[in-house]
Amino acid sequence: MRLNLLLLAAAVLTGCATAPRTQIQRTPNSFPADALIIQRGVLTVFTPLGRRQFTLNGYLASSSTKGQRLIVTENFGSVLADVLVKPDGKAHVMRSSRAFKPQWIENYIAADLQCLFGNSQQTDCPGRMITANHFLIERLWYKLELHIVDTKAGLQPSEMFDPTKGEKP
Amino acid sequence: MLAALVVRAEDAPALKPVSDPKPILAELQQKMSTLTSVYLEFTQERQLKLFAEPLRSEGVMMIDQPGMIRWETTAPFQSILLGNQKSVAQFEFADGKWKKLKLGFPQMLKRAMDQMTLMHQGKLGALTSDFTLSVSTGAVTVVTMVPKDENVRSMLAALDIHLQPDLSATREVVMREPGGDLTRIIFSREKRSVKFPEKTFDQTKPLEIAAIKAAVNNAP
Numbered sequence: 001m002r003l004n005l006l007l008l009a010a011a012v013l014t015g016c017a018t019a020p021r022t023q024i025q026r027t028p029n030s031f032p033a034d035a036l037i038i039q040r041g042v043l044t045v046f047t048p049l050g051r052r053q054f055t056l057n058g059y060l061a062s063s064s065t066k067g068q069r070l071i072v073t074e075n076f077g078s079v080l081a082d083v084l085v086k087p088d089g090k091a092h093v094m095r096s097s098r099a100f101k102p103q104w105i106e107n108y109i110a111a112d113l114q115c116l117f118g119n120s121q122q123t124d125c126p127g128r129m130i131t132a133n134h135f136l137i138e139r140l141w142y143k144l145e146l147h148i149v150d151t152k153a154g155l156q157p158s159e160m161f162d163p164t165k166g167e168k169p
Numbered sequence: 170m171l172a173a174l175v176v177r178a179e180d181a182p183a184l185k186p187v188s189d190p191k192p193i194l195a196e197l198q199q200k201m202s203t204l205t206s207v208y209l210e211f212t213q214e215r216q217l218k219l220f221a222e223p224l225r226s227e228g229v230m231m232i233d234q235p236g237m238i239r240w241e242t243t244a245p246f247q248s249i250l251l252g253n254q255k256s257v258a259q260f261e262f263a264d265g266k267w268k269k270l271k272l273g274f275p276q277m278l279k280r281a282m283d284q285m286t287l288m289h290q291g292k293l294g295a296l297t298s299d300f301t302l303s304v305s306t307g308a309v310t311v312v313t314m315v316p317k318d319e320n321v322r323s324m325l326a327a328l329d330i331h332l333q334p335d336l337s338a339t340r341e342v343v344m345r346e347p348g349g350d351l352t353r354i355i356f357s358r359e360k361r362s363v364k365f366p367e368k369t370f371d372q373t374k375p376l377e378i379a380a381i382k383a384a385v386n387n388a389p
Contacts, residue, residue, distance in 0.1 A: 038224065040246040042261055042270065052273035055248060055261060059217075059224060069219075075250070076281065077215050077344060077352035078324045098320065134264070147263060149245040160219050 031117070032153040033064035044143040056080070058146070060117065066161035070113050072100070081105045084163055085113055092163035112137045112144060183307050190304035194293050194312070197336045201291025206233040208360040208385050209289075209339075213242075214353045223353070229378060230289075230356075231363075237370040238286045241378055251372050252282030258372035269373075288330060289339060300328070310334055323347065360385055 031037060039058035044051050054074075061069040065087065072081040082095035083105050091110035093102040100109065115125035116135050128136045137144040159165055187193060209230045214223035228242040240250040247262035257279045259270045272278060287295050293302060293312060299321075300314035312330040316322045329343040338359055344352040366384045368376040 036220075038245060040248075042263075045273065051271050053270040054273045055259065055270070059220075061219075071217065071219075073215070077213070078346070079350070097324070145263070147246065157219065157221065
């Protein structure tokens with residue numbers, strides 16, 4: 001799992017600067033405020049050796065009052081990243097992995113989550129809504145194509161939104 | 170509630186570890202050696218402690234000689250992983266069409282696919298360089314594989330292969346994680362010595378699953 005090294009190399013070689021863009025405009029009520037949203041993503045990393053693609057599964061528990069919790073897994077189920085974003089926009093890394101280090105989760109996964117599904121104002125949001133269930137994040141050195149494959153409306157367990165319940169990254 | 174738990178505990182098959190797993194592993198390999206190909210449908214349940222219910226996906230696994238495997242998720246999204254002795258490929262279905270991915274770490278995926286093929290061929294002895302193997306027997310036979318690599322073990326505590334007591338088929342595979350989360354893959358609709366249609370394992374334009382299912386189900 002040297003994904004983080006590839007990302008880092010790409011970032012160093014290409015620079016991280018992107019023009020600030022605002023959060024995407026979703027249609028009102030496009031998702032229930034309280035729901036489990038199941039996502040399938042293809043992450044394309046632009047490296048000096050060419051593009052490299054990885055498939056990811058995302059499980060986003062959303063609460064209208066307590067925040068959003070995103071768990072990212074690989075093909076066979078291993079958790080790669082787990083992050084909680086509270087309503088004030090503060091990100092808590094609940095679990096990290098060799099593929100996604102805590103700093104990456106906070107700086108990019110939480111930021112992309114906020115960009116696509118957040119409610120707080122975000123100044124750097126390189127995201128687009130292609131259709132109601134298809135989203136795209138485009139940064140200089142990576143691209144994330146995200147499809148929502150299932151939405152289960154309903155209140156999510158409150159312990160999901162407790163930042164003290166995470167593993168120490 | 171308590172009564173339900175008691176009943177469940179009584180229902181749970183008691184398994185006894187065997188002191189020497191080698192004879193069982195040898196018997197498993199011998200039984201599976203006659204298997205030229207296999208078709209299995211699966212339900213994958215991702216059990217995370219945080220979620221009240223498991224997160225389910227469904228799909229089909231196909232293995233053919235020599236060393237070819239197709240692992241296809243059919244719901245809630247569509248994805249095909251293909252492996253053979255030389256390479257792996259992955260396709261994703263999105264926006265009405267299949268797209269072949271430029272895989273990030275094909276060697277890692279190939280290793281995982283090779284291990285899956287070996288497991289379903291009963292060639293568990295070939296995995297002893299990567300795993301410590303033990304066997305428990307009872308209502309089912311369970312082969313437990315613990316990764317030898319500490320880094321792998323930090324993500325995968327153990328992998329349990331549940332076999333029928335006569336070792337004739339794999340019922341389920343459970344991937345246990347250190348924190349207690351697990352992924353359970355339950356197999357069903359097994360068909361053996363299947364003649365798969367052409368391009369089932371093609372890494373350029375694999376045959377659609379509907380055509381494969383039709384061929385498999387219509388076979389004598």
